[in-house]
Amino acid sequence: MHKRQYADVSFGQVHYRTAGKGPTLLLLHQSPRTSEEYTDLIQKLASDYTVIAPDNPGNGMSDPLPQDVPAMKDYAAALVEFLDAINIDSTLIYGFHTGGSIATATAALFPDRVGFAVANGLAIFRGQQREDLLANYCPPIVPEVDGSHMDWLWQRFMKQAEFFPWYRTDDAARINVPPYSAAKCQSMVEDLLMAGNNYIAPYNAAFAFDPVKEGMLPADKLLIMAGAQDPLCLCLDLLPDNQKVYRGSDHADCLQTAFDTLWQHR
Numbered sequence: 652m653h654k655r656q657y658a659d660v661s662f663g664q665v666h667y668r669t670a671g672k673g674p675t676l677l678l679l680h681q682s683p684r685t686s687e688e689y690t691d692l693i694q695k696l697a698s699d700y701t702v703i704a705p706d707n708p709g710n711g712m713s714d715p716l717p718q719d720v721p722a723m724k725d726y727a728a729a730l731v732e733f734l735d736a737i738n739i740d741s742t743l744i745y746g747f748h749t750g751g752s753i754a755t756a757t758a759a760l761f762p763d764r765v766g767f768a769v770a771n772g773l774a775i776f777r778g779q780q781r782e783d784l785l786a787n788y789c790p791p792i793v794p795e796v797d798g799s800h801m802d803w804l805w806q807r808f809m810k811q812a813e814f815f816p817w818y819r820t821d822d823a824a825r826i827n828v829p830p831y832s833a834a835k836c837q838s839m840v841e842d843l844l845m846a847g848n849n850y851i852a853p854y855n856a857a858f859a860f861d862p863v864k865e866g867m868l869p870a871d872k873l874l875i876m877a878g879a880q881d882p883l884c885l886c887l888d889l890l891p892d893n894q895k896v897y898r899g900s901d902h903a904d905c906l907q908t909a910f911d912t913l914w915q916h917r
Contacts, residue, residue: 653693653702658736663714665733667705671697674766674917675742678704679730679750681772682857683843683850685711696910700743700917705733707749709849711842721852723860727756731764743913744768748883752857755875759867767916769909770875771902772883774857775890784858787818789851792843801840808839815882827880869894874912878902 653670668686670693678689686704693702708729709715716725730753734742743766746754751770758768776784794800810817812831814824831839843850862868869891876897877884887896899905 666712676700679746681748715849723756748772758873759870775886
């Protein structure tokens with residue numbers, strides 16, 4: 652079993668799950684999830700690592716960042732502050748989607764704090780596509796007296812497994828991702844409700860983040876990957892030629908490669 656703890660930081664508290672012993676491995680979740688999505692993975696990895704899975708700021712039971720519009724560099728700085736609070740000098744990092752963006756920014760900006768990082772799905776959007784995502788992907792949640800916002804949330808996540816972005820439901824936006832189970836959709840709805848409208852900031856920081864144009868890449872201690880079914884797979888084409896990249900056949904292949912790579916850098 653893992654433990655659940657809080658760390659005191661300048662912007663409040665960070666909630667995290669931890670288990671195991673050995674070299675430190677940080678697991679950073681996607682938006683709008685929490686560290687709960689890594690429960691099974693924590694148990695699997697705890698025999699080889701000290702596994703630490705925080706709730707990203709603004710998600711789960713972690714307080715949001717104080718900036719009105721935090722950038723990805725702010726999430727990286729907050730992660731380093733969290734590491735300071737729990738007395739970790741250097742760590743391996745695995746991040747998925749938003750977690751991958753945080754891992755990328757941390758590896759680029761704070762390489763002395765990172766043994767090695769893997770970003771599984773790194774969002775890089777530009778021009779009109781980026782503006783569209785920032786304007787439409789994360790509408791505020793407005794509670795309705797008849798509870799209709801709950802049905803809207805459910806349908807929003809079911810669409811996410813069928814279209815990218817979820818609000819474009821034409822054939823051009825269709826993706827080849829297995830449908831979400833009712834249990835997975837329930838967990839995603841619960842996680843978003845826990846965050847409330849704090850869920851918007853991490854998403855938008857990831858959509859606005861362009862580590863190539865910001866001069867953060869290539870980064871030596873970083874592998875960026877995506878599975879063939881991941882809508883972020885196309886973002887790999889925007890990376891510098893000398894950045895370490897892996898194109899996986901599917902999510903399971905990416906996970907295997909990610910943790911094989913991290914094991915080599917432990």
